[in-house]
Amino acid sequence: MVRPITITAVERSFAVEGEAPVRALAPVHLTVAGGEFLSLVGPSGCGKTTLLRIIAGLLPATAGEVRIGDDVVRAPDPRVGIVFQKPTLLPWRSVMENCLLPVEIMRPFSPAEGRERAEALLHLTGLWDFRDRLPRELSGGMQQRAAIARALVPDPEILLMDEPFSALDEFTRERLNEELLRLCAERPKTVIFVTHNIGEAVFLSDRIGVMAPRPGRLGAVIDLATLPRQRDAGLRKHPAYFDKMAETRAAFDELLA
Ligand SMILES: Nc1ncnc2c1ncn2[C@@H]1O[C@H](COP(=O)(O)OP(=O)(O)OP(=O)(O)O)[C@@H](O)[C@H]1O
Ligand SMILES: [Mg+2]
Incomplete structure (x- = not known):
């Protein structure tokens, strides 16, 4: 049984000396089903890493809570795997x-x-x-x-990945995208995957959360259930793939307008 992640009204501010606090996250509500692959996309500084660190139990929320299954996250959980933005x-x-x-x-x-x-x-x-x-x-x-x-x-059981493939060449990225899906199919995992690459998000995900800055928030969720189930290299040539990329980009444009 792979557990879901439930994010309820999670907020985070950071104190900045001599200035008003930075609202890194306005209340975020999101449920990621057990075994679901959800990507988060959004411009630099919109709170993606902050949200991931809160889910990982590495940073406390200013308000709200995250649950993995029934357990409120208060500290890192050994069943949660994390790939940070910079290799550690x-x-x-x-x-x-x-x-x-x-x-x-x-x-x-x-x-x-x-x-x-x-x-x-x-x-x-x-x-x-x-x-x-x-x-x-x-x-x-x-x-x-x-x-x-x-x-x-x-x-x-839970995999949190923060732009894991951004330092890789396109060819290696695509191959590792396919391998990641194969590993998830082999043993289901609940995945939250941060990326700046819309094509990668469409290729990998069941849903995409589009985030917006100032304050960081989840502005739209794109459902990819209508894409062909078979996520192999052929999908990157499928018209539905391009349609979903356009839909994600349009959600972005609307949020940032
Ligand atoms: N420790 C901190 N102290 C003060 N401000 C912080 C801290 N961590 C993050 N912030 C601020 O919170 C906001 C969100 O940062 P975060 O790193 O979550 O963005 P991001 O969406 O991951 O950006 P990127 O795509 O560049 O990685 C930014 O305005 C950032 O300056
Ligand atoms: Mg980040």
Whole structure:
């Protein structure tokens, strides 16, 4: 049973010295069903990372609450996997050792099974040949791929991803989009995925939340249920894909007008 995420009237302000507080989030209401893939798109500074950090239990809300299933989020939950906007690898551990970290801490699998999963994900993300390197010996995009592999190793029930593929070339991004969907199909997860790329959001998601700034808020939700179920490379050529991109862009234009 994969749990839903319920966001009820979540607000967040930040104090700024000598100025009025920044309203990073006006009340946000959103329910992400168990097993649903929801993307958040919106211009820089509209509160996407702030919302994700609140859902992850890394930042308290000023008001409102987030529930995962029936549990109110008060602290990070080990069943929640997070990929941050900037890769956060431990600099003294190799790529493989970084990927094994969540298995060592949480022990969701036997050590042998954990290693098997880490190996498979390092192959998948194209990092197998770099498994013994330290993070500083990798490019930014490779570090980000290592952070993605690490988040997936413990097979989290909830996956929060903050622009995970933005540092990657288009070809690698598309391939990893397809692999991410394959992993979600294999073992259902509730996913919230932040991106600036509308095509990526349409390709991956069941729904897209369009956010607007000042104050940060959820302005529109686009339902993608009418897209063909088969989300493979062929979808990127399907007329319905372009229609949904246009619909998302129009929602954006309306919100920012
Ligand atoms: N720790 C903080 N202190 C003060 N202000 C903050 C802090 N964190 C975020 N903010 C402000 O809150 C607003 C939302 O920031 P957030 O990082 O959530 O935006 P974002 O949508 O993720 O942007 P981007 O697309 O650039 O990553 C911004 O105005 C930002 O300046
Ligand atoms: Mg951000």
